[in-house]
Every structure is written in C-alpha cells, then in structure tokens.
Amino acid sequence: MAALRITNTHIHTFTAAHVPRYYPHPALYVFKRVPGLVRGLAWLLRVAGHPAAETLERLLQFQKEAYRGGQAEIFASVRRQYPPDTRFVVLPMDMAPIGHGPVEADIEAQHDELSRLARSDAFRGSVIPFASIHPDRPGAAAEVRRVVERLHFRGLKLYPRLGFPPDHPVLMNEIYPFLVEHDLPVMSHCSRGGVRGRDVSVHAADRFTEPAAFIPVMRKFPDLRICLAHLGGVEDWRRYAEDGIDPDDPAARAANWQVAIRDMITSGDWPNLWTDISYTLFRFEENIAFLRLFLSGGARAEALSRRVLFGSDFYMTRQEALSERAVCFRLRNALGEETFRRIAETNPEIWLGERGGDA
Ligand SMILES: [Zn+2]
Numbered sequence: 001m002a003a004l005r006i007t008n009t010h011i012h013t014f015t016a017a018h019v020p021r022y023y024p025h026p027a028l029y030v031f032k033r034v035p036g037l038v039r040g041l042a043w044l045l046r047v048a049g050h051p052a053a054e055t056l057e058r059l060l061q062f063q064k065e066a067y068r069g070g071q072a073e074i075f076a077s078v079r080r081q082y083p084p085d086t087r088f089v090v091l092p093m094d095m096a097p098i099g100h101g102p103v104e105a106d107i108e109a110q111h112d113e114l115s116r117l118a119r120s121d122a123f124r125g126s127v128i129p130f131a132s133i134h135p136d137r138p139g140a141a142a143e144v145r146r147v148v149e150r151l152h153f154r155g156l157k158l159y160p161r162l163g164f165p166p167d168h169p170v171l172m173n174e175i176y177p178f179l180v181e182h183d184l185p186v187m188s189h190c191s192r193g194g195v196r197g198r199d200v201s202v203h204a205a206d207r208f209t210e211p212a213a214f215i216p217v218m219r220k221f222p223d224l225r226i227c228l229a230h231l232g233g234v235e236d237w238r239r240y241a242e243d244g245i246d247p248d249d250p251a252a253r254a255a256n257w258q259v260a261i262r263d264m265i266t267s268g269d270w271p272n273l274w275t276d277i278s279y280t281l282f283r284f285e286e287n288i289a290f291l292r293l294f295l296s297g298g299a300r301a302e303a304l305s306r307r308v309l310f311g312s313d314f315y316m317t318r319q320e321a322l323s324e325r326a327v328c329f330r331l332r333n334a335l336g337e338e339t340f341r342r343i344a345e346t347n348p349e350i351w352l353g354e355r356g357g358d359a
Contacts, residue, residue: 089311190257
C-alpha cells in the first residue's frame with residue numbers, strides 16, 4: 001500500500017500577541033500577565049483535593065502554548081506529533097475588532113509572520129497558510145487579496161461567533177467572489193463553544209454560527225468549497241448521545257448541529273459543503289463509535305465520508321487529556337486504513353483544490 005501523507009486541515013499557531021488584552025474578562029488580565037498565578041492556584045486546589053485542579057493544569061498547558069513565543073515555536077511543538085511529511089492548514093484569528101481591548105500585533109502582522117513561517121527553510125512544504133478576517137474591519141477584502149496574491153495564502157478562515165453573519169455584505173460582494181475566482185476554500189468555526197465578541201449574546205453568536213446560516217452563501221456561490229469545522233461541536237455530540245433526537249419534533253434534527261451537518265451533506269443539495277472532525281474527536285472515547293458508524297456502510301455513509309476532513313484544532317486540544325499523536329493513532333486504528341486515508345489525505349487535497357473531483 002502506498003505511503004500516506006496526512007494533511008491536518010485545522011490547527012492554530014496564533015499567540016498571546018494576537019489575543020486582546022482583556023479577553024475573556026478584564027479580571028483575568030492579571031492571570032495572563034503572571035502565568036505563575038494559575039500554577040499556584042492549581043497547586044492549592046490539588047493540595048485541597050479539589051477536582052478543578054486537573055482542569056486548571058490543562059488550562060496551564062494551554063496557556064503555556066499560547067505564551068510559547070512566536071508562531072514558529074508553537075508550530076514546532078505540533079509538528080513533532082506527526083510523521084515528517086505531514087502538512088498543516090494554519091488558521092489565524094482576527095480578534096482586534098471584537099471589543100475586548102487592543103492586541104499587540106494586528107492581523108496584517110499575524111499574516112506576515114505566518115507567511116514567513118510557511119516560507120522558512122525549516123518548515124517549507126509543511127505549512128498551508130490561510131487568511132482570516134473580521135469583515136467589519138476597514139480594508140477587510142483588500143487584506144484577503146493582499147495575502148492571496150502576494151503571499152500565496154490558500155484559503156480563508158471565518159469565525160462568525162466574533163459577531164458577523166456568513167452572508168455579511170463584504171463577504172458576499174467582495175471576498176467570496178474573489179475566492180471562487182481563485183478556486184480557494186473557506187473554513188468556518190461551527191460549534192457552540194469558542195470565542196465571542198464582547199457585545200454578542202450567546203443566542204446571536206449561535207445564529208451567526210449555525211449550519212443553516214451558510215445556506216444563502218451556498219445558494220449564491222455553489223462552487224465555493226465550505227468546511228463547517230468540528231462536525232457540530234462537542235456540546236451537540238453530547239446532546240446527540242445523551243438526549244437523542246425527538247422523532248415527533250420536525251425541527252429537532254436541524255437544531256442539533258451534528259445531525260444538521262450530516263443531513264445537509266448527505267442531502268445532495270450542497271455538493272461543496274464539507275466538515276472536519278477537529279477538537280470534537282479529541283473526546284475520543286465518547287465519540288469514536290459514532291463517527292465510525294457515520295462513515296461506514298451504506299450510501300449515506302459513503303456520501304458523508306467523501307466530505308469529512310481530518311483536522312485536530314491544535315493547540316486548543318491541549319485542554320484535553322490525549323495528545324495529538326495519541327488521537328491520530330487511535331483514529332487510524334478505529335476507522336481503518338481506507339477511511340483514514342480518505343479523510344486525512346484524499347479529501348483534504350480535493351478541498352484545497354489540489355486534485356479534482358470525487359476520488
Ligand atoms: Zn479551531
């Protein structure tokens with residue numbers, strides 16, 4: 001069997017310099033400035049036998065990652081978890097315009113640093129850089145054009161929970177047409193968890209983020225390849241497993257984002273709709289049995305498995321107990337070589353526009 005080259009379609013390398021000063025709460029500024037405080041608190045809780053100690057330890061791991069220095073240091077720490085020829089789609093984050101205070105390095109600087117990383121001797125060929133932009137920012141479309149045309153970025157990351165709908169006029173009128181013209185894909189955060197703009201309610205954030213929010217986009221741009229990340233997210237997987245889906249409620253399937261995404265993909269109505277399993281499958285024990293069934297046996301599973309991408313969501317996953325390497329091996333083992341190759345090698349190549357059609 002031919003060697004397999006993994007493409008991880010979802011990782012992050014942004015650093016503390018790209019996170020607003022007062023995010024997530026002004027009171028945490030002091031903890032962020034002095035990481036030793038979290039460690040001290042974790043130690044106290046451990047001594048007291050408090051169950052929150054483990055959570056804090058993981059938070060500390062996560063914080064360590066974000067404060068590791070530059071994007072290159074963060075990237076080096078994920079790369080060692082994978083075979084040497086693995087490629088990684090790196091997704092920036094544009095958090096300056098969301099009302100949580102200033103960032104040290106703005107999105108242009110974040111893009112430029114990522115571009116240097118992608119072109120560096122050490123990592124050339126391993127980094128596939130994506131742009132990310134808040135469409136309310138002045139010059140949003142020009143920045144996307146700049147990094148695609150001059151720096152050869154390969155797609156766009158969206159994060160609607162920050163406070164914008166996916167059919168925002170700047171996206172619809174300027175950015176999506178440009179992406180279609182250049183045959184580049186979109187990755188959009190699609191789970192109930194994650195960062196929110198300061199003045200965005202949970203309800204509003206969910207309306208911006210939910211799978212149906214992309215229907216107007218897919219109607220207008222049927223050729224645009226869109227990936228809704230996290231296959232609905234851990235919260236909707238938990239509800240699916242614990243509460244089930246009420247068969248008498250006609251709205252129940254659409255209300256669970258995991259079911260909604262599977263229904264939309266397998267309906268055949270949205271041939272360029274994709275999803276990735278990042279973060280969600282790092283709750284490995286809870287979720288792997290479901291994923292395995294969703295991807296094996298029957299026409300529906302076949303249709304879905306042609307549209308699922310392997311991604312991890314490093315370094316968000318540092319909050320979970322299993323390492324990238326551990327999950328990657330378990331996944332390959334549980335799904336089998338053929339399915340794993342499809343989601344980790346073939347599908348990412350199609351989604352990125354490197355090979356045509358439905359292999
Ligand atoms: Zn992510």
